[in-house]
Amino acid sequence: MMIRSFVFQGLRKAGQLMASKTLTNPSRTVSILANQLQQNLTSNNTLSLSPSLCGTVPVKPLNLLSRIPTPVMFEQRRTLLNKYSLYTGRRVTNEEVVKRFFRLNWGMWIRVKAGREKRLWRKTGKNRKRLRYHVMCNATQCTLLDKMVTKFWRRERFLVNDPYAPYHKRENFVYTRKAPLDLPPPRQ
Structure with missing residues (x-):
């Protein structure tokens, strides 16, 4: 979020500079902004431009390429069911x-x-x-x-x-029992 606001503010300031005709070369404007950014990064390890450009935006000290936010994806382990094998066309054991x-x-x-x-x-x-x-x-x-x-x-x-x-045997349960029940002794 901070990087996005920094980029938009930098572009806005560059547009103001171009409109005021102080700098007529667009590549020169971009190089001035990049130089100031690099100076501020090396001076105090925070990303802060002078108030004349876009105010102060502190960010963790990292290199320029890692400042683009990337979504962190944690892949959860899954047990999948293969219904058809590519080789035999039959179901496969997981x-x-x-x-x-x-x-x-x-x-x-x-x-x-x-x-x-x-x-x-x-x-x-x-x-x-x-x-x-x-x-x-x-x-x-x-x-x-x-x-x-x-x-x-x-x-x-x-x-x-x-x-x-x-x-492996469950003889005490009616539905899984295989041997017949022992009959109780007859009453006398």
Whole structure:
């Protein structure tokens, strides 16, 4: 904003100089303004022109090219879904999902807690213990993750020495149970 007002005031003053016929050469007017700007920059590290030109406009000391304001863009990391591969024409697995999440055989996705390996030296023992646990994703997230991977990652896996083996079965829930319920003993 300050740079824009500085430029407009400088152009206005240059137009006044041209109108008063003190300087008839436009390139000479621009060079005078540039020289005065350079002198003021080197003298006190602030951008300030004399009151005869456009008043005082203090700005941080930087080089002339960096004074143009540029928008700062922070790219947020996104997990995208490729519906069609350019080579095969089929859906592609998102590798970030496979790296960050794990799918249990009954359809639930689990993940580790965020920041569990960062700055452990300043976390308490209780907090470090809490960060070692896994978190279950909710139903909406599980549906989304299922869509982001192919059938290969959705089918059951039978791994040797699988640390998640006790969690692959969910027999205590009616809809995911596979073995029949044990009947209670008959009353006498």
